[in-house]
Amino acid sequence: MINEDTICAISTAPGTGGIAVVRISGTEAISICNKLFIPHTKGKDLFKQKAYTLSYGVIRKNDEDLDNVLIALFHAPHSFTGEDTVEITCHGSIYIQQQIIKLLVDNGCRLAHPGEYTERAFLNGKMDLSQAEAVADLIASTSAGQHRLAINQMRGGFSNELKTLREQLLHITSLMELELDFSDHEDVEFADRSELKTLAGHIETVISHLADSFSTGNAIKNGVPVAIIGETNTGKSTLLNVLLNEEKAIVSDIQGTTRDAIEDTMNIQGILFRFIDTAGIRETHDAIETIGIERTFNKLDQADIVLWIIDSSDAGRQIEELSGKIFPHCKGKQLIIVFNKIDLIDKNLTTISERLPESVQSICISAKHKSNIHELQDLLVQVANIPALSSNDIIVTNIRHYEALKHALDSIRRVQSGLACDLSGDFISQDLRECIFYLSDIVGEVTTDQVLGNIFSKFCIGK
């Protein structure tokens, strides 16, 4: 068991700040810190402090003061990890942060692996695996939607749903297996088959609903994919920059925070959009150019929304030449035609718009003069059609969970067909057990060390 070591790490963001927090967890956490800490109030060492208190004092190294610190104390099992935990709040210089970590390591701590605090919380039964995974999602969340899904999952919404399902499945299984024990007596049928069918049908509906929610969950977590296409020089990159700058302006309203630069991803009205860059389309007979255009069309396949940017001063020709190529690639997608450079023309585009198929929406903007940009954003949000989620909605956002749900769905469907054709109880029971296995995998009850290693290695150090 890895739980024997006492681990330490800087838990706040890397770099210089006003303050930083170093977290120490494990059986020796309090005794190691107590050796290094001189409390401000004499005699008040950490062993004499109650849990959930703060102690002010000095961390000393080789008889020299390293820093004035606050020490927060947590006693097992009432801490995040479930172990004895000490959090040292120090001044946020990189030098001090490094020195405190060095000092802790010199005194018997081990540097924590990425996600090791959360892994310990999981191993010590403080949360299940889907909740632990939600901790990483919560920290990575940059939009209201991502945040809401992560916090709901972390608080156990999804886990409770799975627990109910597993209880129902176990109920059927136990009835089926009781029946098997009495299989000599042909006429015994503990499990009322029609009741079983109803229950299996209900479980299938719930699992399939959860699996279906992944497309919404994925759009919220990874962003709604939007392709921007059009001829060269229609203003695609100007538009992208305008949209990105709008967002930056909002973000920088709040001082003291910086934004991780994610190329071409932006948050519009709480919904994350992921913009897919494409090469400009040109009518060409050049073989190499044609390959480039093929690539552009292939990229369309990844998109849910397509923004086709058209230079308004030349709208008729572009629509005539390209519609035949673009429309077939946009089946099942939301296509928005964006008439850019609207300031350059005086006629209006009503006649052109009217000739477009009904499924195609259009909007007139000027990226350069930033006119109608908010209307375009509204339109994007509208066609993204992300359902308004309440904090209680259960939405699957994790591909590992989605895959387990797909397997569980296959199993429960085999149960259903088994019941339908009166298959013998032992076959059905095996499919039921398989379904339970996949649901248990999500909460980490049957998960292998390798899978655990995979999950936690993606966390940041210090969490």
Added chain:
Amino acid sequence: MINEDTICAISTAPGTGGIAVVRISGTEAISICNKLFIPHTKGKDLFKQKAYTLSYGVIRKNDEDLDNVLIALFHAPHSFTGEDTVEITCHGSIYIQQQIIKLLVDNGCRLAHPGEYTERAFLNGKMDLSQAEAVADLIASTSAGQHRLAINQMRGGFSNELKTLREQLLHITSLMELELDFSDHEDVEFADRSELKTLAGHIETVISHLADSFSTGNAIKNGVPVAIIGETNTGKSTLLNVLLNEEKAIVSDIQGTTRDAIEDTMNIQGILFRFIDTAGIRETHDAIETIGIERTFNKLDQADIVLWIIDSSDAGRQIEELSGKIFPHCKGKQLIIVFNKIDLIDKNLTTISERLPESVQSICISAKHKSNIHELQDLLVQVANIPALSSNDIIVTNIRHYEALKHALDSIRRVQSGLACDLSGDFISQDLRECIFYLSDIVGEVTTDQVLGNIFSKFCIGK
């Protein structure tokens, strides 16, 4: 007074981390946080919690959970600022950090200005101005030397020294002024002039010693300036990269910390060196090239140490041609001749080294093969000649303090010459008051709002 507002800011480093800390300070700190916080233990609201305790619970926004948080409580005057203070430890997502700040602002907090917490600590008498300035130095410190000076200053070493000086000066002043009150009685001389002379001499020694310490303090704080010069293609930038990489390797031993990239500044054995880049020197008759070389020599003036890099395979010629130009520019500096590419030659350079002036040190290295780099580092540390400081040494590191000390020194020297030529008490008294004024300026007793504004605006937000 600015102290009426309740202020909030993210106090940990900007960006995503495992956790982040939001600090709220002011009379409304507890009541504002209490409105947003649902404690895990029912009924245990923040007003019922003792100071120096942690409360676990949830921050809510519009009936939705924003995050699970820990709340640390401090009651005035027993906090960093001296005011009621709440520290919210939340998950370190940028989204959550922003939302908590927004929520606090919506509920009556104001965003803190840079350094405003420390400014309040100063205004509320928790520390004097030189201690407050040391907080910023402590956070910015990247080497053991910088750190030691900052923590000593923060803990009041310098302030105590100044306090002693001011008490002595006030003692003289009061005697001088008492004398003035009785100036009608010609023979009254309360202040024993020879005693005054001794005391003024002592004060002059201490102030002058403090002012002199600034050259050491400045070298420790801003780095010892080192110019690397030499002909083109002698390996100057290879050497610089090798030195920088050595340091990076040491720094990255400690996981979870990143280093602020400071171009060409490096920490060697706890001493900071600041490398000054120069253009390669070439023998030339071209007017423009000559200007470039002039610039190189001008840059030498900023350096305390000069590393002259010479290609070993061509050492004799380079020394012959350039010595006459370089040596005169290195008066009062430490010149080290670095014979690079030592691997390319089989003869040794003893005869050349022997012809160098005694004051010039030399070393043979290969930057490319990283041989003798540690010896070069040792040599740099040796010639930097930074005195080994104990934690009690008082070293001036701040240019504002240095300038005030220079003024104080002028004043006390005028006092000395006044005493020497039996100047009347009222003139001497005025110089004494001036000396006290400048020393008081350092600890912030007579400092103007504008100076305060200048000082604290250089802090980071959240401290």
